[in-house]
Each structure stands twice: as C-alpha cells, then as structure tokens.
Amino acid sequence: MSIESLKSLFRPELEELSAYRVPPAPPAVKLDANESPFSLPPDARARLASAMHATEIHRYPDGRASELRKTLAWGLGGSEDEYVLGSGSDELIALLATAMSTPRAGADRPVVVFPEPTFVMYGMTSRAHGWEPVGVPLDGEWNLDAEAMAAAIERTEPNLVYYATPNNPTGNCFSRETIESLVDRFPDTLHVIDEAYGAYSGQSFATLCEERPQCALLGTLSKVGFAGMRIGWVRLDEALSVELEKVRQPFNLNTASQVVATLALTDLAPLLEEHITTIVAERERVSAELGRHAALECFPSDANFVLVRYTGDVPELCSALLGRQIAVRQFSHADPRLRSCIRITIGTPEENQRLIEALGDILG
Numbered sequence: 338m339s340i341e342s343l344k345s346l347f348r349p350e351l352e353e354l355s356a357y358r359v360p361p362a363p364p365a366v367k368l369d370a371n372e373s374p375f376s377l378p379p380d381a382r383a384r385l386a387s388a389m390h391a392t393e394i395h396r397y398p399d400g401r402a403s404e405l406r407k408t409l410a411w412g413l414g415g416s417e418d419e420y421v422l423g424s425g426s427d428e429l430i431a432l433l434a435t436a437m438s439t440p441r442a443g444a445d446r447p448v449v450v451f452p453e454p455t456f457v458m459y460g461m462t463s464r465a466h467g468w469e470p471v472g473v474p475l476d477g478e479w480n481l482d483a484e485a486m487a488a489a490i491e492r493t494e495p496n497l498v499y500y501a502t503p504n505n506p507t508g509n510c511f512s513r514e515t516i517e518s519l520v521d522r523f524p525d526t527l528h529v530i531d532e533a534y535g536a537y538s539g540q541s542f543a544t545l546c547e548e549r550p551q552c553a554l555l556g557t558l559s560k561v562g563f564a565g566m567r568i569g570w571v572r573l574d575e576a577l578s579v580e581l582e583k584v585r586q587p588f589n590l591n592t593a594s595q596v597v598a599t600l601a602l603t604d605l606a607p608l609l610e611e612h613i614t615t616i617v618a619e620r621e622r623v624s625a626e627l628g629r630h631a632a633l634e635c636f637p638s639d640a641n642f643v644l645v646r647y648t649g650d651v652p653e654l655c656s657a658l659l660g661r662q663i664a665v666r667q668f669s670h671a672d673p674r675l676r677s678c679i680r681i682t683i684g685t686p687e688e689n690q691r692l693i694e695a696l697g698d699i700l701g
C-alpha cells in the first residue's frame with residue numbers, strides 16, 4: 338500500500354489543521370505559555386519526593402483517582418462522582434468532543450459554539466473530531482456579544498458552548514449576567530465554563546453549575562504551578578459524568594500526577610496562594626509600567642497574563658525581545674484583531690523587571 342493511500346485514511350478535517358507546536362529551546366525568561374513562573378522551593382520538593390517515595394509505580398495508577406477526586410470535592414465542592422479527570426483540561430475538551438457527538442436531528446455534524454478570540458483548542462479539537470466549530474466575535478472590549486451569542490446558539494443548536502473566563506488570550510472575565518442568561522435560555526446545550534485562570538480572578542461559576550445540570554466547569558492545575566504534571570478536570574452533573582467516564586482511558590492520569598495534584602490542593606495550597614497573590618500584584622505593576630509607552634496599550638486582565646496592543650511592527654518587537662532572551666506570545670495566524678497584539682505571561686518580579694527594562698530599551 339502506498340503512503341498516499343494510507344494518508345487518505347486520515348480524517349479529511351486534518352488537512353486544514355497543523356499540530357500545536359512549542360519552541361524547542363526556551364529562552365531564559367519564558368513569558369509565552371501562561372505557566373506559573375515559580376518553581377517549588379526545596380521543602381515543597383522534599384514533601385513531593387516523600388509522597389512519591391511511598392508510591393508503587395510498578396503498578397498501574399488508581400484508575401478512579403479516588404484520593405484526588407475526594408480532595409477536589411472537598412476543596413471545590415460537589416460530590417466525587419461529578420468530577421471526570423484528565424491529563425490536563427485539553428484531554429477533557431477531547432473527551433467531551435468524543436462523547437457528546439450526536440448531531441441534532443436534521444444536522445449532519447455536531448456543533449460547538451465559542452466566542453472569538455479564545456483558547457484555540459476548542460476549535461482545533463472539535464474540527465479534528467468532525468464537529469462544526471462556530472466562532473462568535475467578541476465585542477470591541479473583548480466582552481461577550483450577548484445577542485450574537487444567543488443568535489448563534491439559536492441558529493446552530495450546538496451540543497456544547499465554551500466560555501473561558503478569564504478568557505485566553507484577552508485576559509478579561511466575561512459578564513456573569515450574560516453567561517447566566519445564555520445558560521438559562523438554552524438549557525438543552527451543555528455550557529462549559531473554563532476556569533483555567535480562575536485562581537487569578539477570584540471569581541467562580543461553581544454555584545451556577547450546582548444549580549443547573551446544563552452547566553459544566555473545566556479546571557486545571559497548569560496555570561498555578563503544575564503545568565508539567567498535566568492535571569485537569571471537568572465537574573458536571575453526575576448523570577453526564579457517568580457517560581463521559583465511559584470514553585476516558587482507564588489510566589489516563591498517572592500515579593505521579595495524582596500524588597502531586599492531591600498535595601497541591603492540600604499541603605501546598607498556602608504556598609500556591611502566596612504565588613497567586615504575588616502574580617496578581619505583579620500583573621498590575623507590569624500593566625502600569627507598560628502603559629507608560631505610547632506605543633503599547635495593555636488590556637485589563639483578570640488572569641496571569643496581559644494582552645498588549647502595539648502600534649509598531651509586532652514580529653520585530655518579539656524578535657528584539659527574544660534577542661534579549663525574553664519570549665512572549667504573538668498571534669500571526671489567528672484573529673486579525675490579534676495581529677497587532679502580544680500576550681505576556683506574568684513572570685517572577687525579577688523576570689518582569691527584565692521585561693520592563695528591555696521594552697524601555699527597545700521602545701525608548
């Protein structure tokens with residue numbers, strides 16, 4: 338069989354997609370991926386090491402991740418059975434696309450609606466699973482356009498609607514009233530509220546989800562210090578989580594991730610809170626400093642990053658920063674409104690100072 342005939346067996350949707358790529362050699366100051374900039378101090382590492390020492394890694398992981406589910410329910414509310422766990426929340430986005438893919442009566446494909454610009458994986462994952470993605474432009478202040486969202490949901494009858502709040506890459510929280518009114522108006526769609534950056538906004542939709550089965554909450558530890566461990570979850574009504582569990586690989590969350598996540602949510606929680614407080618204070622400092630440059634406009638942020646509009650040549654600015662060992666995120670292929678923007682993750686105070694000085698140098 339030729340390579341061409343083998344390639345013809347791949348889903349046609351993959352033709353339009355490219356694999357998610359990350360730069361191979363990170364520079365000294367890495368402000369491009371919305372990670373926490375803080376590595377764990379020695380005592381926290383020792384705590385993790387001793388917890389790992391007690392594990393039996395020649396055995397498969399606990400397929401139910403019982404300890405971690407208990408901890409999530411204790412810390413974030415709800416019952417253990419409402420949580421479905423994944424290797425990062427990316428995996429939960431894929432599991433939802435796999436499990437909830439029955440098209441509406443008369444439609445040939447299931448539909449997912451999300452505001453744009455937003456987290457790219459909602460669109461990429463749904464495409465790769467044969468869904469029809471429907472993006473609804475955010476308004477001029479990066480807020481939800483309530484009427485356009487309602488019209489798109491009414492017209493396309495999506496199986497899923499995603500709202501990342503705070504939103505990536507714009508950084509702002511969406512209006513609670515708008516989300517609540519869409520959730521109430523369209524009870525036959527699953528509304529997934531992605532709180533990946535919720536720790537930095539201090540806002541949560543947990544109570545809304547407790548009262549409404551058409552609402553799910555997506556969470557992750559990636560943005561608060563554990564990106565390398567790949568730990569995410571979705572909390573949804575038990576009648577739905579039972580179905581989602583059926584498509585989850587039984588050992589998707591490895592033993593080390595389960596141990597680390599449980600500690601992160603218990604013993605290490607005060608340390609994470611300290612880091613979050615520092616990042617929120619630094620976010621305000623960085624925004625104020627960058628705002629001094631006439632060529633830069635910082636959009637208000639509730640997350641651990643800021644979106645900045647630049648009146649000059651964005652690729653040139655990014656390579657000048659990279660020349661000083663500072664990586665930030667640019668958006669060459671995305672929403673045209675983003676082409677004049679860069680996204681800067683908030684680093685440690687020292688890293689932020691390097692960024693501020695480098696921009697001072699470059700922009701004068």
Ligand SMILES: Cc1ncc(COP(=O)(O)O)c(C=O)c1O
Nearest residue numbers: 425426427456501505533557559
């Ligand atoms: C809004 C949003 N949701 C989910 C994710 C994925 O996070 P995870 O590392 O848990 O897969 C990201 C990562 O950038 C994100 O920005």
